[in-house]
Amino acid sequence: MAEIHPFYQQHRGAMEAAMRHRLDLAKAMLRERADITDIDGIRREVMDEFAIVLTQTPYVGGTASRMTDFFMRLIGFMAISRVLRRHGVPLPVIGEIERETYKAQLLDVPEAERLAAGDQFMSAENQALLREQAAKSTTESHQAEFPEDFVYDFVAPGPDDSFEFGINYRACGFCKFAGRHGDKEILPNICGLDFDAYATRGIRLERTQTLAGGASHCNFRFSRLQRDG
Known part of the structure; x- marks a missing residue:
């Protein structure tokens, strides 16, 4: 497998924790809207896909570039989308799940x-x-x-x-x-x-x-x- 850029490797733990938090928040929606019953299996697939996405994420300057934060916060949704597409979930449903999950995650901040x-x-x-x-x-x-x-x-x-x-x-x-x-x-x-x-x-x-x-x-x-x- 290709290597993760050292900058993202340094922040990998925090990025993976954010992904696990999103998947926790998405559990009910995955069952009710995507008709997925094996939630644990989906979690494993998403985290495995996220490891691949991290190797693909471009380095754009690290802390010197404001756009680095955009990649770090949002690139994980590529992994979620890829996995749900493979399971036949319609794109509009994927979008609803991701947006509501992200909003819930953001609102966890005081x-x-x-x-x-x-x-x-x-x-x-x-x-x-x-x-x-x-x-x-x-x-x-x-x-x-x-x-x-x-x-x-x-x-x-x-x-x-x-x-x-x-x-x-x-x-x-x-x-x-x-x-x-x-x-x-x-x-x-x-x-x-x-x-x-x-x-x-x-x-x-x-x-x-x-x-x-x-x-x-x-x-x-x-x-x-x-x-x-």
């Missing part, structure tokens, strides 16, 4: 911590970092060093816009991964995870098109959700 993370994401300091990393992602040198990385532009709002800032992803690491490993049918399910990822942190994500859906770019637009009190 609300104050989630909202603080959302505030940090929307902060002027983070927007400055996003501008910097977006500009770097488009350079020939970065794309040559990390060809499987995302390529994106920071979008400032115009006078008639209601969002605080946006990101246009012109190349997606998950799309590249899926194209390389035959997972293109899974992509819409991965894209669907984004909305809950931001909403649970107090952020509204608006997006009307995706690369996975055939568009020229993914148009992420961010604003703050209204909070009670």
Whole structure:
């Protein structure tokens, strides 16, 4: 078997723990919606597939790249999708199970911590970092060093816009991964995870098109959700 990149090997324990947590949260849905009775067997298959996915996960700069976190948090859903597809579970059902499982996992984090993370994401300091990393992602040198990385532009709002800032992803690491490993049918399910990822942190994500859906770019637009009190 191919080797896991040392960066992901270093974080493998935490990533596997997150996967086991997701599978625990998904038990009832796997029985009721996917008609799966051998839950323990599915768990073993998913964890075995996850070991394969880890060998396939591209290195895009480690802690120096904000996109590394996206791979580490979401690439495991590729393993879940692959296994459930092999068991004949329809893609829309897989998407529902994954999205609800991910939301439940995110909500396990205390609300104050989630909202603080959302505030940090929307902060002027983070927007400055996003501008910097977006500009770097488009350079020939970065794309040559990390060809499987995302390529994106920071979008400032115009006078008639209601969002605080946006990101246009012109190349997606998950799309590249899926194209390389035959997972293109899974992509819409991965894209669907984004909305809950931001909403649970107090952020509204608006997006009307995706690369996975055939568009020229993914148009992420961010604003703050209204909070009670």
